[in-house]
Amino acid sequence: MTLIEATGADEETAKPVRKRAAGRNWRLAAAGLVLPVVVLVVWQVTAASGLYSSAQLPSPLSVLDALGELAGDGSLWTHIAISVQRVVAGFAAGAGAGFLLGAVVGLSARARAFVAPSIAALRAVPSLAWVPLLLLWFGIGEGPKITLVAIGSFFPVYTTVSAALAHADAHLVEVGRAYGLRGGELLGRIMLPSVAPAIFSGLRLALAQGWLFLVAAELIASSMGLGFLLTDSQNTGRTDILLMAIVLLATLGKVCDVLLGLVERRVLRFHK
Amino acid sequence: MxxxxxxxxxxxxxxxxxxxxxxxxxxxxxxxxxxxxxxxxxxxxxxxxxxxxxxxxxxxxxxxxxxxxxxxxxxxxxxCAVVFQEPRLLPWRTLAGNVALGLPRDLPRNRRDAESRQWLAEVELHGFAGHRPRQVSGGMAQRTALARALARRPGxxxxxxxxxxxxxxxxxxxxxxxxxxxxxxxxxxxxxxxxxxxxxxxxxxxxxxxxxxxxxxxxxxxxxxxxxxxxxxxxxxxxxxxxxxxxxxxxxxxxxxxxxx
The missing domain is CATH 3.40.50.300 (P-loop containing nucleotide triphosphate hydrolases)
Structure with missing residues (x-):
């Protein structure tokens, strides 16, 4: 009887708490929008004040017009599609390679001794330094751009996966061994799940870096994509398009991160 | 049982x-x-x-x-089956999933869950099969570790x-x-x-x-x-x-x- 009463009381108190927590979450999410709105207002006021010419600082509304213009003739979608395609392909290749090599280096001290110093040296090369070489090797097609994105995505995944696996929870690994798991099974059932949070933070970093390297690639040698839009609008004096491209890059980067974050939440829902 | x-x-x-x-x-x-x-x-x-x-x-x-x-x-x-000082349960698995780690490898898939639950009952944890390790007390976690060891039917x-x-x-x-x-x-x-x-x-x-x-x-x-x-x-x-x-x-x-x- 007391038990039933207790659970009844529990439910009654639990509900408002949950509602309050949800309300707080919304308010926290809304808090993130305050700064962009302030920036928009300041931007609009400054642009309208006549302090700068419209070539230097177009108003937010004219940027919106530019968006409409490019969306209208369809070229906007081509630019976005080609950029997204490059990021997705490069990220998949780079993160995949980073994962495999990171796993090998993380699991084998010998492999680490042989490979890790060289990779660390390669990592120190600034991204733009690769561009001339990639152009020379792969021409001006999709090859060099996707490769550059892949290079950018490789290192965060490689670093986090190798470090995490090398320091995977020794207690859990021992349990796995004590209960007969070895090799691939030990890796798949114990080690990878136990380092999954680290892997995801590596993937998110890699995706962000992929966008970074994409713009570097498109700025230098391309005829399509958001990076190309940046240089092209600079050359033609279309500052409104330039700003629009920046806003688009920010939005796409954020959307990609949110999508990956949703996958992460789903996969890690039972991790501490 | x-x-x-x-x-x-x-x-x-x-x-x-x-x-x-x-x-x-x-x-x-x-x-x-x-x-x-x-x-x-x-x-x-x-x-x-x-x-x-x-x-x-x-x-x-x-x-x-x-x-x-x-x-x-x-x-x-x-x-042999070992129970360590710490429960050492896999936090991403349910208690039943953790016990299943101790079950014989050749046990068919469809019987694994039922067997795990039986071993949990053996350590007086019936009804907790679907819980996660962080949802239960230290004593219950250690009992789960014992069930995992027993599931191995150790000599x-x-x-x-x-x-x-x-x-x-x-x-x-x-x-x-x-x-x-x-x-x-x-x-x-x-x-x-x-x-x-x-x-x-x-x-x-x-x-x-x-x-x-x-x-x-x-x-x-x-x-x-x-x-x-x-x-x-x-x-x-x-x-x-x-x-x-x-x-x-x-x-x-x-x-x-x-x-x-």
Whole structure:
């Protein structure tokens, strides 16, 4: 009887708490929008004040017009599609390679001794330094751009996966061994799940870096994509398009991160 | 549910373990009969856990031979199951999923969940199969670890200070549970502990480890049938002897006075 009463009381108190927590979450999410709105207002006021010419600082509304213009003739979608395609392909290749090599280096001290110093040296090369070489090797097609994105995505995944696996929870690994798991099974059932949070933070970093390297690639040698839009609008004096491209890059980067974050939440829902 | 295991004997002959030049264990000779409950008692850091790990194949002796059921132990031994001091459950799996780690590999998929639940019931955790490790108490987590070990149907159950991290009341309940489970299954148990009362309550035989490097100091048979209570008067003398062996001699009232002064 007391038990039933207790659970009844529990439910009654639990509900408002949950509602309050949800309300707080919304308010926290809304808090993130305050700064962009302030920036928009300041931007609009400054642009309208006549302090700068419209070539230097177009108003937010004219940027919106530019968006409409490019969306209208369809070229906007081509630019976005080609950029997204490059990021997705490069990220998949780079993160995949980073994962495999990171796993090998993380699991084998010998492999680490042989490979890790060289990779660390390669990592120190600034991204733009690769561009001339990639152009020379792969021409001006999709090859060099996707490769550059892949290079950018490789290192965060490689670093986090190798470090995490090398320091995977020794207690859990021992349990796995004590209960007969070895090799691939030990890796798949114990080690990878136990380092999954680290892997995801590596993937998110890699995706962000992929966008970074994409713009570097498109700025230098391309005829399509958001990076190309940046240089092209600079050359033609279309500052409104330039700003629009920046806003688009920010939005796409954020959307990609949110999508990956949703996958992460789903996969890690039972991790501490 | 009946626990069917064929208890296995353990035989240690001249077993030693050195880490580099540092010799931790030397010349350990010990015969453990099938179905016997043996407590390895010793001070912290004396190497008693290392000895237990060598029986389970988690560590290998640098000299001598370790045999389980008449066969040399050369690696992780499928006839042994270990319960560690910490539950060491996989946090991303349910309690049933954790127990399933101990089930035989060839058990068909569709029977694994039911079997896991049965082993959970064995440690009085029916109804918690779907819980995650972080949702249950330390005692329940440790019971899950015990169920995982039992699911392996071990010939030898190796317990490495499994109650040390639990609060006093939970520890007493766990001891009773292990005692029950052992009696029903008849499995051989090797229990590592530094708790004299625990050893006297659960074990048929107490092996006191000591010296440097560590060897077997004394082997004592514990009188009386289990389940027993460590407050039984005939155990008092044994208790004093074991404590003295661990370097905690019994203090007389006179000594206490001397200390006070």
């Amino acid at each position: 009946t626990i069917t295991t064929a208890p296995a004997g353990v035989s240690l002959r001249g077993v030693g373990r050195a880490f580099g030049d540092h010799v931790v264990l030397r010349d350990i000779d010990l015969e453990i009969a099938p179905g016997e409950v043996t407590a390895l008692l010793g001070a912290s850091g004396c190497g008693k856990s290392t000895l237990l790990r060598m029986i389970g194949g988690l560590d290998l002796a640098t000299s001598g031979s370790v045999r389980v059921d008449g066969h040399d132990v050369t690696g992780i031994d499928p006839r 030898v159950l190796l317990l490495d200070e499994p109650f040390a991290a639990l609060d006093a009341l939970t520890r007493l309940r766990m001891q009773d549970l292990v005692e029950d489970v052992q009696r029903r299954s008849g499995t051989t148990v090797v229990l590592v502990t530094h708790d004299v009362d625990e050893a006297l309550k659960l074990a048929d035989r107490v092996v006191l480890l000591g010296g440097a490097p560590t060897g077997v100091s004394v082997v004592l048979d514990v009188p009386g049938d289990r389940p027993r209570d460590h407050h039984q008067p005939e155990l008092a003398a044994l208790r004093s002897e074991l404590l003295a062996g661990l370097g905690v001699p019994r203090r007389t009232p006179l000594e206490r006075e001397t200390h006070a002064r």
